[in-house]
Amino acid sequence: MARVVVVGSGNAALCAAIAAAEHGAEVTILEAGSESDFGGNSRYTAGAMRFAYAGPDAILGLLAGSDDERIGISDFGAYPKTQFAEDLRSFSSGLPLNALQNLLVDESYATVAWLSDVGVGFEPIFARQSFLKNGRYRFWGGLTLATAGEGEGLVQAERRIAEALGCALRLEHVVTELLLDGHRVSGVRCQSDEALQADAVVLACGGFEANAELRSRHLGANWRHAKVRGTPLNTGQGIEMATTIGAATAGQYGACHAVCMDVSTPNFGASTIAHSERKNFRKISYVFGVMLNRNGVRFVDEGADFRNYTYAQYGKAVLDQPGAVAWQIFDGQVEKLLYEEYRRDHATRYRGGSLEELIAMLPGIDRRTALQTMEDYNRAAVGDGFDPTIKDGCETQGLDLPKSNWALPLRTPPFLAFEVTGGITFTYGGLAASTDGEVLDDRGEPIDGLFAAGEIVGGIFFDGYPGGSGLTAGAVMGRRAGRSAASSVM
Numbered sequence: 001m002a003r004v005v006v007v008g009s010g011n012a013a014l015c016a017a018i019a020a021a022e023h024g025a026e027v028t029i030l031e032a033g034s035e036s037d038f039g040g041n042s043r044y045t046a047g048a049m050r051f052a053y054a055g056p057d058a059i060l061g062l063l064a065g066s067d068d069e070r071i072g073i074s075d076f077g078a079y080p081k082t083q084f085a086e087d088l089r090s091f092s093s094g095l096p097l098n099a100l101q102n103l104l105v106d107e108s109y110a111t112v113a114w115l116s117d118v119g120v121g122f123e124p125i126f127a128r129q130s131f132l133k134n135g136r137y138r139f140w141g142g143l144t145l146a147t148a149g150e151g152e153g154l155v156q157a158e159r160r161i162a163e164a165l166g167c168a169l170r171l172e173h174v175v176t177e178l179l180l181d182g183h184r185v186s187g188v189r190c191q192s193d194e195a196l197q198a199d200a201v202v203l204a205c206g207g208f209e210a211n212a213e214l215r216s217r218h219l220g221a222n223w224r225h226a227k228v229r230g231t232p233l234n235t236g237q238g239i240e241m242a243t244t245i246g247a248a249t250a251g252q253y254g255a256c257h258a259v260c261m262d263v264s265t266p267n268f269g270a271s272t273i274a275h276s277e278r279k280n281f282r283k284i285s286y287v288f289g290v291m292l293n294r295n296g297v298r299f300v301d302e303g304a305d306f307r308n309y310t311y312a313q314y315g316k317a318v319l320d321q322p323g324a325v326a327w328q329i330f331d332g333q334v335e336k337l338l339y340e341e342y343r344r345d346h347a348t349r350y351r352g353g354s355l356e357e358l359i360a361m362l363p364g365i366d367r368r369t370a371l372q373t374m375e376d377y378n379r380a381a382v383g384d385g386f387d388p389t390i391k392d393g394c395e396t397q398g399l400d401l402p403k404s405n406w407a408l409p410l411r412t413p414p415f416l417a418f419e420v421t422g423g424i425t426f427t428y429g430g431l432a433a434s435t436d437g438e439v440l441d442d443r444g445e446p447i448d449g450l451f452a453a454g455e456i457v458g459g460i461f462f463d464g465y466p467g468g469s470g471l472t473a474g475a476v477m478g479r480r481a482g483r484s485a486a487s488s489v490m
Ligand SMILES: Cc1cc2nc3c(=O)[nH]c(=O)nc-3n(C[C@H](O)[C@H](O)[C@H](O)COP(=O)(O)OP(=O)(O)OC[C@H]3O[C@@H](n4cnc5c(N)ncnc54)[C@H](O)[C@@H]3O)c2cc1C
Pocket: 007, 008, 009, 010, 011, 012, 013, 030, 031, 032, 033, 037, 038, 039, 040, 041, 042, 043, 044, 045, 046, 047, 048, 049, 050, 173, 174, 175, 176, 204, 205, 206, 207, 229, 230, 231, 233, 234, 235, 237, 238, 278, 279, 425, 426, 453, 454, 455, 456, 467, 468, 469, 470, 471, 472, 474
């Protein structure tokens, strides 16, 4: 029986552990953190998972047993593989999809179905991915289901499944070194100096987003002080351990997933804030308003696409602004469309009876320019054909920086502003890996006994990210890596 050590306890690690155990391995999962850190970034997620599906039946198959009456009045549409591939391609610097990206597309549905089969529940994302139109829930943006109980539900379900298959979870085991027997990885050493022998090791211990030094080296100096949306423990240790023994790196080290976050967001995912509450610091309903920086000017096309396709890039855009802050401005007409997170007590919110009154409240903004920008925007926003369920083409006329969809004029009191900054979610650069989850060396050859999955793998996301792809990528690669690790005994 192969002995497999899995490093990390997030979604990728747990998928690897489950797959390895299904293929007969004796699995030990080593997690650096304590019980409150268990599950890594995966635990902080909304559990949204993007996958290709041919039509509503594919969705209904994953919802069997649900008694949610809204399912009967929902239009789930379809999200063909070609569309998922196109969505990835649009963020890949014009390059054709590579083998890992094709694998993500091709195995996305089968992997979600596997998770469902082993006991992970799914539910439609009614609140964030659908709009009620003519009495039916109409889903948009190719992102339709989330795991039951969001990220917390996902990792706890995976933990139960893994433990039922005999996997042993050891918390507070910080892995610091890969052991070698000749050229083959033969186990790991922990910070405590404990060594564990193994036939194969799966690294699923995240990227380097929580390491200020590495952020500033690879992403740029202004990233040193970025808020970290998730765990403080993803410091790039796994990447370092692997490269020390000759692993190659892959992907775009200078790019990452970053989101508009309330300025009051704590620097890290803090254990004092419930995981379920933590995600409510994000502020991503900007598609219905405009964003101004301290100079009082707009800096992105807020309506360039569904927010699924822009939110992971606009955190960086905000960090690049003076003071690394911006204000999202809305009016009474669109207030009802804002996500629930905008109504939270912690939201840094300003409310005025007129645009002049609102802008006068915003600390440090160039008021004259800000008001002029709003007046110019309102003149340019014709507002015909507004429809949040589609890319409605309701665009501004004559602005140098257009708003391409959902451009309603903001003229209805009360006027609202939310102060945001950029928060990093995860990094895109990582280890080079094969489609079987093998870690590759500089010659492109697998390093015997070493596998990887999840955020630690580079080369899947480049200039941007279609929302909900991270968990799916971790599950697809985790399942592959676990299976390969279990079968890799010499
Ligand atoms: C707030 C937030 C919301 C998100 N929402 C979504 C979403 O809805 N859908 C989606 O697809 N993606 C989402 N993401 C992205 C998603 O979290 C990641 O793509 C995915 O969880 C990565 O999984 P992973 O298993 O690779 O890493 P993680 O889940 O981060 O797990 C890595 C684990 O490794 C451990 N570790 C690190 N170093 C060591 C070491 N040296 N020794 C032992 N253990 C170590 C860490 O403690 C951690 O538990 C979100 C991320 C955040 C932060």
